[in-house]
Amino acid sequence: MLTKRCTQKLPAHLYTSTPSRITMSPRLGLQLPLWGSLITPISVRSFGIRSLTPPKPSRYNVGPGLPILESSPEAALRRKANSLPLRAGAITIKKGMTAIFDPETGKRTPCTVLQLDRVEVLSHKTVSKHGYYAVQVGAGWKHPRNVTKALLGHFSAHGSSPKRHIFEFRVKDEAGLLPIGQSIEAGWFQEGQFVDTRSNTKGKGFAGVMKRHGFGGQDRSHGVSLTHRSMGSSGPGQGGGSRVYPGKKMAGNMGNTQNTVQNLKILKVDSANGIVVVSGAVSGPKGCVVRIQDAIKKPWPEVPVEGEEAVKGEATAAA
Amino acid sequence: MALPAMRPLGCLWSLMRAYEPLPMINRRFISTAYSKRPEKLPLPQDMPPQFLSQIPLRFRPDPDRQPLKIYPAPPSARKACKDPIGAVTESQLAVLDPKGERKAMFDYRRNPRSVKPGDIVRVTFKNGDPFNGVVLSIKLRGIETSFLLRNELTRVAVEMSVKVFSPNVNSVEIVQRSEKKRRRARLYFMRDRKHDRRSVENIVANYVRQKKAFLGGGNRRR
Numbered sequence: 135m136l137t138k139r140c141t142q143k144l145p146a147h148l149y150t151s152t153p154s155r156i157t158m159s160p161r162l163g164l165q166l167p168l169w170g171s172l173i174t175p176i177s178v179r180s181f182g183i184r185s186l187t188p189p190k191p192s193r194y195n196v197g198p199g200l201p202i203l204e205s206s207p208e209a210a211l212r213r214k215a216n217s218l219p220l221r222a223g224a225i226t227i228k229k230g231m232t233a234i235f236d237p238e239t240g241k242r243t244p245c246t247v248l249q250l251d252r253v254e255v256l257s258h259k260t261v262s263k264h265g266y267y268a269v270q271v272g273a274g275w276k277h278p279r280n281v282t283k284a285l286l287g288h289f290s291a292h293g294s295s296p297k298r299h300i301f302e303f304r305v306k307d308e309a310g311l312l313p314i315g316q317s318i319e320a321g322w323f324q325e326g327q328f329v330d331t332r333s334n335t336k337g338k339g340f341a342g343v344m345k346r347h348g349f350g351g352q353d354r355s356h357g358v359s360l361t362h363r364s365m366g367s368s369g370p371g372q373g374g375g376s377r378v379y380p381g382k383k384m385a386g387n388m389g390n391t392q393n394t395v396q397n398l399k400i401l402k403v404d405s406a407n408g409i410v411v412v413s414g415a416v417s418g419p420k421g422c423v424v425r426i427q428d429a430i431k432k433p434w435p436e437v438p439v440e441g442e443e444a445v446k447g448e449a450t451a452a453a
Numbered sequence: 454m455a456l457p458a459m460r461p462l463g464c465l466w467s468l469m470r471a472y473e474p475l476p477m478i479n480r481r482f483i484s485t486a487y488s489k490r491p492e493k494l495p496l497p498q499d500m501p502p503q504f505l506s507q508i509p510l511r512f513r514p515d516p517d518r519q520p521l522k523i524y525p526a527p528p529s530a531r532k533a534c535k536d537p538i539g540a541v542t543e544s545q546l547a548v549l550d551p552k553g554e555r556k557a558m559f560d561y562r563r564n565p566r567s568v569k570p571g572d573i574v575r576v577t578f579k580n581g582d583p584f585n586g587v588v589l590s591i592k593l594r595g596i597e598t599s600f601l602l603r604n605e606l607t608r609v610a611v612e613m614s615v616k617v618f619s620p621n622v623n624s625v626e627i628v629q630r631s632e633k634k635r636r637r638a639r640l641y642f643m644r645d646r647k648h649d650r651r652s653v654e655n656i657v658a659n660y661v662r663q664k665k666a667f668l669g670g671g672n673r674r675r
Contacts, residue, residue, distance in 0.1 A: 252530070290522045295526040
């Protein structure tokens with residue numbers, strides 16, 4: 135290629151008089167004093183692998199005044215804005231299931247009874263410091279001698295008694311940050327509103343593929359021995375790479391993972407006893423911790439300005 | 454000088470070890486052990502900050518550090534209401550069964566006059582069509598208390614579970630008591646052909662006729 139470039143640059147008379155010189159290596163040609171003035175300097179060999187399509191800087195996506203890239207934390211917050219609740223939620227304990235009859239229609243609704251116990255706001259997470267808005271909420275009580283000193287310092291700094299359960303509830307903006315020390319009562323939720331509940335499912339231990347993933351198992355007979363409930367092949371052979379692909383469904387620990395049940399209606403609220411009754415079932419055994427927060431797929435509940443103490447606190451926080 | 458013949462005596466060295474002087478670990482002079490422990494020197498008040506890095510972290514003065522204070526727990530709703538499901542049940546019973554009649558009618562463990570397994574019962578519903586049958590079992594589950602009725606309609610055995618406190622149940626009447634004392638709480642053996650009671654429609658129709666005559670021909674139902 136370099137020799138070809140040489141032929142193009144050479145004057146015509148030289149080309150005709152000395153054709154044998156043209157095919158010489160460009161490196162030797164550069165050393166000739168006679169040719170030095172005639173031939174433009176040609177780069178010497180370069181080493182290393184060069185890409186056939188070298189990266190080009192974009193002509194469009196550079197310069198000031200451009201929109202923020204969509205992968206930034208700000209963009210993530212903006213994307214989340216529509217799906218983050220306006221208010222914090224509450225930590226509850228699942229007490230069991232029962233049913234509620236409607237005296238007018240006679241309709242029976244299965245429901246789960248949840249109880250709030252000393253739910254209080256511990257601290258806040260803010261965009262400036264942590265990158266998001268959230269309310270840290272604690273519930274229950276734990277003996278101080280069973281609490282680590284670091285955690286005791288956290289409770290002490292925020293003026294709270296030692297809590298057994300601590301969780302965060304993300305909220306959209308700082309209007310949803312309840313004042314620290316505010317207690318969240320059952321009246322925080324209204325009858326008729328919808329909530330999402332988060333809790334851990336019942337643990338099933340180490341389960342086989344038939345129970346865990348609903349595999350079909352193998353034949354009872356037809357020559358199958360000792361592998362009636364096992365999975366078959368775990369992957370293709372040589373054509374498929376001779377390996378097990380990541381995420382292959384296999385036997386393993388089942389259950390005891392967080393599950394969210396969306397859009398459960400609140401049927402009954404008893405502030406004095408801290409009882410919240412939600413329709414339908416909630417994941418987990420009796421006595422498990424259930425976090426409830428306003429449902430993100432339903433319109434936000436209309437919070438009255440005056441009424442319960444907890445609701446009042448929310449209003450002042452919003453103001 | 455060790456002769457090869459003395460080699461078996463080498464094991465005797467372990468005996469000599471008992472008489473070796475102990476290493477100097479954990480040994481103090483009597484004067485140290487019996488003298489008073491020296492008091493710790495406090496940090497100088499006006500120490501230049503560049504020397505702070507030489508002090509262990511836990512001894513450095515921390516202006517933000519506050520004494521650990523453990524606050525008492527607020528009153529507990531959990532202690533106030535130990536049986537939340539019972540509380541929800543009570544609040545419903547106050548509406549659905551204010552006088553406690555239905556509860557007493559099916560509380561077969563305590564109330565001798567209650568409905569018992571084996572009795573023939575007639576249930577009327579809000580929508581009008583009654584259902585008759587033999588009581589196979591009574592499940593006492595608070596607000597979800599229910600009983601199972603068995604009958605034969607058009608020669609097909611039918612079973613129906615009725616929620617006692619459902620507002621759709623208008624009335625429950627005992628048509629006929631069980632002839633003999635039942636030794637079981639669940640009479641599921643009556644599903645077997647040998648013990649099947651078959652249809653109870655005749656008995657109930659007879660009862661309804663007698664009741665009408667007693668009430669003076671009116672078409673009233675309890």
